Amino acid sequence: MTKMLSKKFPKPSTKCRFFASYMAKIPQAPPDRILGLVNQFMNDPNPSKVDLTVGVYRDNAGNVPTFKSVQNAQHLLHTVPSLRKDLSYLPIIGHPNYRNKVLNFLFHDGCPEIGPEIIYQDRVSFVQTLSGTGALSVTARFLSNFISDSIIIPQLSWANHANVFKNNGFRNISYYPYYSNEKIVLKDWLNHLINIQKTDREVTSNSKPSCILLHACCHNPTGLDPTKEQWDQILDTIYDLNLIPIIDMAYQGLESGDVLKDSYLLRKVLNKKRYKNWKNGIYLCQSFAKNMGLYGERVGSLSIILPETNSGNKSTSIRENIDSQLKQIIRSMYSSPPGYGARIVSLILSDKDLKDQWFLDVKEMVDRLNDVRYKLSQKLNWNSIIDLNQQHGMFYFTNLSPIQVERLKNQFAIYLTTDGRLSLSGINDLNVDYICNSILNVL
Amino acid sequence: MSDSLFEKFEALPPDALFAIKARCDADARPQKVDLGIGAYRDNNGKPWVLPSVKMSELQYSQDPSHNHEYQPIAGNAVLGEDAAKILLGVDLYEKDKTVSTQTLSGTGALHVAAQLIYKGDPTREVYLSNPTWANHRNIFESSHLQLKTYPYWKEDTKTLDIDGWLKTIEAAKKGSVFVLHACAHNPTGMDPTPEEWEQVLDAMAKYHHIALFDSAYQGFASGDLDRDAKAIRLGHAKLSKQSPIIICQSFSKNLGLYGERIGCLHIVNPTSASKANIISQLSTLTRSEYSNPPAYGADIASRILSQHELRDQWYIDMKTMSSRIYKMRVELRNHLVALKTPGNWDHIEKQCGMFSFTGLTPEMVERLETKHAVYMAKNGRASVAGLNTSNVEYVAKSIDEVVHFFSS
């Protein structure tokens, strides 16, 4: 009987098996930590509400400004006809002028001592990417195809890091201690690396090298970076352990207000006197989202810096092979990158006035963030927030407990992420007193 | 050990179409003609920014409200909805039964669809037309899916292999995914007739297969955006009651936004239970690859799709492009007939979309490039949009020369 029935009326579930069966197995992914708060914030009727969650710069009027340099470049794009007559596909590896100018910016301007030699030796495989995230995902796909599928990331890190590596071919994701009680836990960090390398070697004699993710500056979420001396120790250990450095440079310029100064981690890694050769390459994932305010335009880059050949000859043929692998990865993901943001960046980097204006724009942004830091330190008696030796960027880790964060939200409509991370750029002259008084109230 | 790691890499063959473009760009011969990559050119051989796009860009540049903030993970919501209506028509579109997400154009939509299928069922077989766009294989293979092909084209008669196609549908494992070119098949330029679409889609319904429509040329087959969506709408009528329909939509060609990478993935009629899950899976995928899609092109496209005046202009632009291409088909064929080039060239006129599958052999194509500086894909696919009144005769004569060269 049932058999007959089901023959006549096949169950809809079997018809939709494709989506139904796996959907039954896979639970709904947890909602994005920040976006959930954004929604709550939007629906909050309290007129004094303040959003201190997201990592987007706001000016003193609470607006997301378009940088002057970007406005000027856009004006050129929109008014000089020769700049806008062509919306054709860009090459798979990106806008040619963008490639040139960004390489130059990163390696000539940013690393004047060693960069020109590296470029001369043709040791950088470089692609325009979908901002910092896209650089990380292409890196993950490339590495997991050929070199390594293990990565160690800071215990506290950008929420998306693990997701990026997990969904792009990495099998082993583990965490190194980074922060505790307002301090970088350097000893634990280094010991952890040494120990896991030891166990790896003991368990599998021929294990592949692991990668390590480093925040180039303005660590997200803690805002706390190692000192320059600590970086030397860290890199020494990483180098000795043959770990592969992946440098996530999403906030270049937001530490000191000077974009060139802030690529110090890259300069340190490339210091040939200290580190003769990174055998498996260095992976630099760079973003213009924050330091040019081009968030939504998705513009950034991946540089794979190849080891020097024994003879010191040019590495052109190896570099070309790697380029060809990156092209294949990109072609299957999205064919070629979007043009608009790349055009803005290349205009800015090509013109001295625009570039100078950009440097000023970054400085202005960081000056304001530091001003906010200063005000908070005064009103709240928070000293560590103005320790500019190590406290950098858009974020400050308040160490407020989840309960205190909850009370700030419910009682005062002030929104922080649950981990107590506070986005400084949401604070301005109009709301700073309200915010400080509210914090004092929940403390 | 690891020094050699880097030296171990083999160079992959360069992507054929992008490589043709690079060779052509580097060619110093003034008479060169690029019939490689599928990008529209005007009668001066220049890239053409659509008047509707210019209007939209002007609006954007004068709109003080725009900034460069991150878009939501699913991109521009206005775009997603209006884009689905362009495909399905306002009558068929049901908001609560459609998941739309902005993607990095058609490629990005296909890539996300492939990942989603793999997550759903890694053993699911995916059928591509033979022949098809070169990148289809790369996209689905890199998502680890098992690929098969269905016959599409009969070389000897230069016609559709409908019988072979239907047989494959019948023999395929129940629930297989068929990638269907919604219109203007790439590379053959040969679409099924309405009756043939009926047959194909009926058979797919009978064997419970899943349709994945790749819509990269809507408007180029007939000049009419609605008419070019017929196959999708018919597919909706026949299949949507039993399975979700996947549509990968590109605005590269029909809005001429190639380099801004604007498109959408739509999943129509997921079961209501699975809709939220699909959305959450899409978010996770997007987050892990690029966080959120690019804003500028989406803004430009959504203005055109959502404002009457701009949309009307777009419909006119579409006619401008498709009718110029059609004129070039006729002229090329007429020149070849007048030159008495051996063979039958009627198919050039009969095929639709941007391409003509000329039937030239790889050797002929190579000689066209080396001797005449005429560039096209090795399989004999020519982008007709690269022809114009100043070069069509030259191209015809070049084809005439190589055909004679190899038939003597």
Ligand SMILES: Cc1ncc(COP(=O)(O)O)c(C=O)c1O
């Ligand atoms: C540490 C870190 N890395 C990378 C990114 C990536 O940003 P985007 O993809 O917008 O460049 C972010 C953004 O918030 C970040 O905080």
Ligand SMILES: Cc1ncc(COP(=O)(O)O)c(C=O)c1O
């Ligand atoms: C059949 C087909 N599908 C999809 C695409 C995707 O192109 P895009 O990623 O530019 O939208 C193309 C482009 O050539 C194509 O020919």
